[in-house]
Amino acid sequence: MGTVGAFVRGQTPPSPLSVLDKSNNKRYHRLTLCGQSEGAATDEEKEKSQSDRRLEALRGGRSVEQLFEGRAMDLKFGDIQETALVTLAIRASETARPNPRIVDEKAAEIISALGVDVSKYDPFLSHEGVVARTIMFADTLRGLIAQHPDALCVNLGCGFDDKFSQVDNGKIEWYDVDLPDQIIVRRKVFEDRPRCTMLDGNAFEGAWTVTLPHDRSANIIVMEGVLEYFTKEQTATCLHMLCDCFEHGYLVAEMNSMFMVKHSKQHDAIKNTNATFKWGTDSGAEFVELEPRLTLLSEHSYNEEMRKHTLRGRLFAATLGKNVNNRIAVFSW
């Protein structure tokens, strides 16, 4: 378990830029983005950077205490759940850039309010990978939703992801599903919205699916950044559960590469967590072997998006084959 930070209702920050956590008598500074250390942020409070000002604007001028009014903020995560902070930190730091390629205002708001240094979760290659996959997942989902405008969408292993805001067409019914302790933390920073509901659920058993509507023209299940932490057997259990519980559906899944599994300990962001990648594939066909009800509709390496953005992304894509990087695949059943 990793304790990430603590804000307790009723504390009055002496400055909106820092908060005293009485449980350990430690003062947390507002987030330091892009590799700055916590100490460096204190000096930079005097000369606010462009990122600082943007984050403050995103917070709408509210203090940390106001932001979490009525909600004790004591975040404790299991090893896999801690990885939700990696994507959150990256989406927040990209949002704070002058010309962001993705904008996730909720991520920026949460990271700003957490006030912990998450720069270790935001190294270059992981940053580019998460930006690429965020773009690719949103584009793929928008395409499926265009075909099925009233679809039921399930973000399984949602973490702190706010994909609904990116793809909502005003008609879809969306469920953000995660393990109960992650949903408890998510409820501290998100509220249910019309057609967007948080739900406790486990990818290995389908009891939670019975409460979902069954009158939609399509069921779209999204699993981004989740399956790489499952063993082959757990992946099979999850795929069987989806095919058993949804009569028809699409699965939009992040496919972990075997290379990532072999080099889990060297991964630039995951090495800073207690999680490890468990299983990977060279092709989505390996999912079909595990669950023959699935049909593989498409599969694309994140290299295809990463190479569009930076020279290092181009070099990475050119020198390392598509199976070195993770992929997005769409299955139907």
Ligand SMILES: C[S@@+](CC[C@H](N)C(=O)[O-])C[C@H]1O[C@@H](n2cnc3c(N)ncnc32)[C@H](O)[C@@H]1O
């Ligand atoms: C790396 S985070 C990804 C979060 C989010 N999908 C994103 O891309 O930002 C992995 C998430 O999977 C969730 N998770 C892990 N095991 C799970 C399970 N058996 N059932 C449902 N969710 C699970 C974790 O709680 C965590 O929120």
